[in-house]
Amino acid sequence: MTARGITGRLLAAGVGALAARAVLRAVTASPRAATLERTNFRGRTVTLAAGPAFSVGAAVAGALDAPSRPAAAAALVAGIGSGSVGLYDDVVGARPEQKAAKGFAGHLAALRRGQLTSGLVKIAGVGAAGLGAAALLAADPDVRCRQPRSTLGRVADVLLGAGVIAGTANLLNLLDLRPGRALKAGVLLGAPLTAGRSGGLAAGPVGAAVGLLPDDLDERVMLGDSGANALGALLGVAMAARTGPVGRAGILAVVAGLTAASEKVSFTKVIQNTRGLRELDEWGRRTS
Structure with missing residues (x-):
């Protein structure tokens, strides 16, 4: 990467961090900030304001260096699309009548009873955002040159891209169970993606993640569905922008495999029982 390219990536990361911090201050100072307060796994009161802060800051910074x-x-x-429907689920999903439905099967069962759950709205919204983003990427010259020539092949490639974006959004959301875990995973996954022509798409989210990480580790904020979905979706865009059909299919297979594994195995238990992962997960987190 040239010096100019490195400067651009650092600038995008800086914009992401500053924008996320600015939006966080604005959301926490708003009259409705109390509706975003939640109790975390240790009983501390935290705010979900980091979700919309990350969504807006990371998306804008990524777009600026796209x-x-x-x-x-x-x-x-x-x-912003994934973050918005995630925020809707964060707020509406906290209502008593929404809490009974758990998992995709639970949301479908509720729909058969005539109840449209916030979780199902989120699932559909993240999928729609992924499809829209993948369709837009198809118009990028660098992406278009890697697409199949046939109409059917291009449609399949867009669907694979949508799967990567939506699947990664869901996967990062599964990690948001302990302070700083999802943001650390986002930085580790996103840092290598900052290289190359499309690296700016990852630099903004990485910067926003670094900017919000101290508050997350100190248990003052949580990403919630809004921030975790946006983090995964933006990294999914960065991955989809640099791969063709084969690469997208490979990424989607890994994401789908990890998501399926999460139904059988607790990621938290795996991390706690694995040396290295456990130390990384606990790094920077408050102990009391």
Whole structure:
């Protein structure tokens, strides 16, 4: 990467961090900030304001350093779209009548009873955001040159891209069970993606993650569905922008495998029982 490219990535990361911090201050100072207060796993009162703060800050910063206008639009659609439906689920899903439905099967069962749950709205919204972002990426010159020539092949490639974006959004959400865990995973996954032509798409989210990490580790804020979905969706856009059909299919297979494994195995238990992962997970977190 050239010096100019490195400077651009650092600038995008800085914008992401500053924008996320600015939105966090604005949300926590708003009259409705109390509706975002929740109790974390240790009984501490935290705010979900980090979710919309990350969603807006990371999406805008990623779009500013995107390699093309279609890629910039894809970042905005994925980040703000996934973050918005995640925020809806964070707020509406806390209502007593919404808490009974658990998992995808639970949401479908509720729908058969005539109840549209906030979780199902989130699932559909993240999927729609992923599809919209993948369709926009298809207009990026660098992505278009890697697509199949046939119409059917291009449609399949867009669907694979949508799967990568929506699947990664869901996967990062599964990690948001302990302070700083999802943000650390986002930084580790996103840092290598900052190289290359489409690296700006990842630099903004990485910067926003670093900017919010201290507050998350100190148990003052939580990402919630809003921030975790936006983090995963934006990294999904960064991965989809640099791969063709084979690469997207491979990423989707890994994401799907990890998601399926989460139904059988607790990620938290695996992390706690694995040296290295346990120390990384606990790094920087308050002990009392």
